[in-house]
Amino acid sequence: MLTEQRKALITxxxxxxxxxxxxxxxxxLGLSEDTIxxxxxxxxxxxxxxxxxGGALPMSPALPDLTARQTVATEEKQALARRAAALIEPRQVVFLDGGTTTAEIARALPRHFIFTVVTHSPTIACELERHPTAEVVLIGGKLFTHSMVAMxxxxxxxxxxxxxxxxxxxxxxAHTAEGFSTGDMEEAATKRTIxxxxxxxxxxxxQAKLNAASPWKIMPITAADGIIVPPGLPAGTLDPYRSLDIEIIEA
Structure with a gap:
């Protein structure tokens, strides 16, 4: 089997x-492991x-900048955000990461009780400009413009x-063996610290983020308390996660 044929088979x-x-x-294939x-x-x-x-995983595609991501999988992100917002309780301190999915959380936050939102993303803070009950704390630093977060x-x-x-x-x-990951080293370290x-x-x-890997690991899957996933995923998608000590919440 020629090299390009093997590569086509692998993909x-x-x-x-x-x-x-x-x-x-x-x-x-009857080949040496070194060849593969x-x-x-x-x-x-x-x-x-x-x-x-021991092998390979799908590469999570490089993300476009924040503005371009705002129109990607909008309904899916909104469903996840509504389920996330329902976890918040009165007077809690809630840290919102940067990104388009967390922007949807900001839009879905409860409006009938008091709580505090901390974020290192100026775009998330701006989403809360007219929120009636949230106290907003914005963390500053060097701005990573790709994700619009301070680092x-x-x-x-x-x-x-x-x-x-x-x-x-x-x-x-996210992948059960490779953990949660992202595309930037400093951003991974910041998320881990939070x-x-x-x-x-x-x-x-x-769905596109499940069972894939990006270059920089943030932390193991089990370091989180739970994952929030879309409903109606293909059969077997969540099977690797069900054996882990982590809550799985379907939106």
Whole structure:
């Protein structure tokens, strides 16, 4: 089998199965494991998959900037946001991450009791300009314009000085073995610090983010208290998550 034929087969299997196990594929094709690993390295260099220990996973696609993402999967994000907002209780301190899904949470927040919203995203803070009961705390720092969030030493110092009751974290990918991940190293570190300083962390996941991986790991799946997922996912999509010690909430 020629190299390009093997690569085509690998990408087809990845689309079908959601993962490649190098040893199993090598045995099936009667090839050395080193040959399959070389193919995986080359495909990873081409941005067509994410190499992991023992094989490969689908690569979460690079996200466009915040403005472009605002029209992607809007109804799905709104359903997730409504379910997330229903978890908030009176007088809690709620940390909202940056991103378009958490912007939908900001729009769905309760309006009949008092609570505090902390965010390092100026766009999220602006969503709450006319909210009648939310006290808003905006954390500052160096602005990462791709996601419109503050990062760096000043932001981390402020985050470590607070204790949120609940953190709604945005990610670009989630996988039971590779954890929650995102596309930027500093952003991953910031999200991890927020989670470490929150009593509970929930992650909202559109279907496209499930069972994929991005370059920078934030934390293991089990480090979160729960994931909020769309209803009606294809059969078997959530099976790998059900064996973990984590709450699964369908919107």
């Amino acid at each position: 087809q299997r990845l689309d079908r199965d959601g993962e490649i196990v190098a040893k199993a594929l090598a045995s099936e 690993r070389r193919d995986l390295r080359e495909l990873a260099a081409e941005g067509r998959l994410k190499r992991v220990h 760096g030493a000043a932001a981390l110092a402020a985050i470590r000085a607070l204790r949120a009751d609940i953190f709604f974290m945005g990610v670009t990918a 989670a470490e300083n929150s009593a509970a962390t929930y992650v909202l996941l559109t």
